[in-house]
Every structure is written in C-alpha cells, then in structure tokens.
Amino acid sequence: MLISEPMVRELNEQVMHEFNASHSYLAMACQLEDWHLSSMANWFRAQAEEEREHAMKLLDYVLQVGGRVHLAGLSEPRSSYSSPSEIIETALGQERTVTEQINALMNLAVKENDHATQSFLRWFVDEQVEEMDSIGHLCGLARLAGDNLLQLDESVRALNRGGVEKT
Numbered sequence: 346m347l348i349s350e351p352m353v354r355e356l357n358e359q360v361m362h363e364f365n366a367s368h369s370y371l372a373m374a375c376q377l378e379d380w381h382l383s384s385m386a387n388w389f390r391a392q393a394e395e396e397r398e399h400a401m402k403l404l405d406y407v408l409q410v411g412g413r414v415h416l417a418g419l420s421e422p423r424s425s426y427s428s429p430s431e432i433i434e435t436a437l438g439q440e441r442t443v444t445e446q447i448n449a450l451m452n453l454a455v456k457e458n459d460h461a462t463q464s465f466l467r468w469f470v471d472e473q474v475e476e477m478d479s480i481g482h483l484c485g486l487a488r489l490a491g492d493n494l495l496q497l498d499e500s501v502r503a504l505n506r507g508g509v510e511k512t
C-alpha cells in the first residue's frame with residue numbers, strides 16, 4: 346500500500362461524508378420539488394450528483410493506492426425544512442464543514458509527507474473554493490429575491506443552464 350493506514354481511514358471517512366452530503370442535497374431537492382420550485386430543485390439535484398462523483402473519486406483513489414474501501418451506512422438526511430432560505434443556509438453550513446474536512450485531510454497528508462495524497466487532494470481544495478462561491482451566490486440571490494420565491498426560482502434557472510436538468 347502506497348499510503349498510511351490512518352490516511353486510508355480518513356479518506357474512507359471522507360467517502361462517507363461525500364455520500365452523506367449527496368443524500369442531504371437530494372432530500373433538499375425533494376423538499377423544493379414539493380414546493381414546485383423546480384429550478385432550485387434541479388440545482389440541488391445536480392449538487393447531489395456532484396457529491397456522489399466526489400465520493401467515487403475518493404473511493405477510486407483509495408483503490409488505486411492499494412487501500413481497502415470501507416463503505417459505512419448512510420445517515421438519514423434531514424428531509425423537512427421551513428423555507429428555501431433555510432435550505433440554502435443549511436447547504437452553506439454543509440459546504441463549510443466539507444471544506445474543513447478537506448483541509449484536515451490535507452493537513453494529515455502534509456504531516457505524513459504523503460506527496461501523492463497531497464497532489465490528489467489539491468483538486469478537492471480547489472473544488473471547495475468553487476462550491477463555496479456557488480452556494481454563496483445562491484445565498485445572494487435568495488437575499489435579493491426576499492419573499493418572492495418565483496423570482497428566486499427564475500434566477501436559479503439561469504444558473505442551471507448547462508447543468509443537470511431533470512428530464
């Protein structure tokens with residue numbers, strides 16, 4: 346195995362954090378669908394897909410370096426929210442947590458002089474900058490729209506162009 350046991354253990358943890366983030370985004374998408382805010386629902390659905398891809402990317406790296414993948418059970422995501430703003434705020438908190446998790450992984454790789462994992466994790470560091478930027482943008486749109494949820498959904502529709510739309 347090319348990397349240490351503790352590193353493999355922490356990468357496995359992150360696989361589950363990403364699957365849980367995916368699950369949570371999917372629950373948010375379903376709540377938004379329930380409110381007929383389809384564009385917002387599609388945005389969260391696309392996020393759910395992305396988090397799944399992150400989990401798979403980590404999983405493939407663990408396999409590539411000869412580590413064992415351990416898939417734990419998913420946590421039940423929160424499925425009921427009082428407003429779209431609450432969903433967006435929760436998503437922002439979730440992304441902040443993931444950013445801290447990625448930074449902690451990188452700190453471990455640095456501490457262990459594990460150059461391969463540092464190189465691998467750099468993509469995730471950059472990805473979190475993008476994720477924080479896009480969720481921050483969504484927060485801004487929600488503030489601008491205020492109580493006008495149709496306006497908010499309309500603004501998010503523009504963000505979804507080129508993204509994953511529900512068919």
Ligand SMILES: [Fe+2]
Binds near residue numbers: 396399
């Ligand atoms: Fe992620």
Ligand SMILES: [Fe+2]
Binds near residue numbers: 396
């Ligand atoms: Fe994310």
